[in-house]
Amino acid sequence: MTARPANAHQARLLRLLRDGGPNSRAQLGDQVELSRSKLAVEIDRLLETGLVVADGLAASRGGRRSHNVRLAPGLRFLSVDIGATSVDVAVTNPELEILGHLTEPMDVREGPVAVFEQVLALADKLKDSGVAEGFDGAGIGVPGPVRFPDGIPVAPPIMPGWDGFPVREALSQDLGCPVMVDNDVNLMAMGEQHAGVARSVRDFICVKIGTGIGCGIVVGGAVHRGATGSAGDIGHIQVVPGGRQCACGNHGCLEAHFSGYALARDAESAAVDGSSAELAARLAAAGRLDAADVAAAAAAGDPTSLTLIRDGGARTGQVIAGLVSFFNPALVVIGGGVTGLGHTLLASIRTQVYRQSLPLATGNLPIVLGELGPAAGVTGAARLISDHLFSPA
Structure with a gap:
């Protein structure tokens, strides 16, 4: 990428073309507060x-036909979306459509050098597949707190060896x-905002329940x-209060009582102590359990697994209820690996929040x-880097 927009008007035009696809000069003029002559100049x-190219004649609106750009x-x-146990890497076009997407198991505890x-x-595999010769920018998500202006993780509880690593500069x-680097749940929120369930919403929260638990907060878009x-x-x-010790060092955190890691531990305990024959059979077959095993056992009617999901949903709902009372969002989105638990989890969260x-x-809160x-x-990672590149230099 050779250039950045020179001013806020150009940045707005680039984002409109990103979010809406090819458009005519006339229709772009309807969306930005510029005179026809000023719009033509920009x-x-x-x-x-070279950021924008001509794209033929637009459909007639009467009079002289406008040109598409x-x-x-x-x-x-x-x-790049780095999780605790896997990594997703994708390439998008300028409208953020995914052209190629690869995912592999990965342990974030191996540290930044091995992960990168x-x-x-x-x-490189994606390049070799022909979807890209090179990259004009990259968005990176990591599962921990990030000092955003610098792109540096800060004391992430589930990421030993990452504290202070200059991710943005190194990559x-x-x-x-x-x-650009951000927390993974912020990227999930941006992805759902760009192309998912939050497309038409300006104020919402996006809760990611995976190995850890986080919340993306979107205010005014x-x-x-x-x-x-x-x-x-x-x-x-x-x-x-006074509950289990968490990876952060405190006791009784939501993450210590309900997350992918906590759920797997509780399921294995139930399998070993004989309170769930279904989980015991799965543990014997695989040697370990995860959230997918709990979901499958619950779907088979296992009472212990259903209780684990409902209790975890109630605790998550307890925290979300506080956020809803404080922030008054128009929408709550639940995502992450543990959403394989599906509607049992969602029903429990909803019941607690309402x-x-x-x-x-909550009267009109989906x-x-x-x-x-x-x-x-x-998708959110592509949105992050395009927001940066489609901003005035």
Whole structure:
């Protein structure tokens, strides 16, 4: 990518073309507050930069036909969504449509050097498949708090060895393009906002329940990261006073009582102590259990698994109810690996939130599962880097 928009008008035009696809000059003029002559100047400047290209004549609206323009079709964004136990790498076009998507198991505890070797190998595989020759920018999500302006993880509880690692700087050098880094749940929220269940919503929260638990907060259409980048770290809100010790060092955190890790531990305990024959059979067959095993056992009618899901949903709902009363969102989105638990989990969360929050906040509040699944994070990563590149230099 050779250029950035020179001003806010050009940035707005680029984002409109990203979000709406090819469009006519006349229709773009309807959406931005510019005179026809000023609009023509800004589009001509974008055409000169190569960020935008002509795309034929638009449909007639009466009178002289307008010309279509679109983002340069050769632009490519690399999207990386690093989880605790897997990594997703994708390539998108400038309208953020996914052209190639690879996922592999990965242990974030191996540290940044090993993880990024795997990321770069997957990026090379995508290049070799022909979807990209190079990258104009890259968005990266990591499962922990990030000091956003610098792209640096800060004391992430489930990421030993990552504290202070210059992710943005290191990957920018390796990839040869601009890089932006954010918490993975913020990217999930941005993905659902761009192409998922939150497309038409300006104020919502997106709760990711995976190995850990986090919350993306979108206010007025923009992610709210807080003063230092740690907004939405709800996994470490206490739900059981004096409860289990959490990876963060405190006791009784939501994450310690209900997350992918906590659920697997509780399921294995139930299998070993004989309270669930279904889980015991699965443990004997596989040697370990995870959230998918609990979901399958619950679907088979196992009472212990159903109780684990309902109790976890109630505790998560307890925290979300507090957020709803405080923030009054228009929508709550639930995503992450544990959403394989499906409607049993969702029903438990809904019951707790509707019971605990004020009627004014919940009277018209949808609480829904995310639409995009594993594509949410990589879509959000592309949105993150394109927001950066489609901003005035």
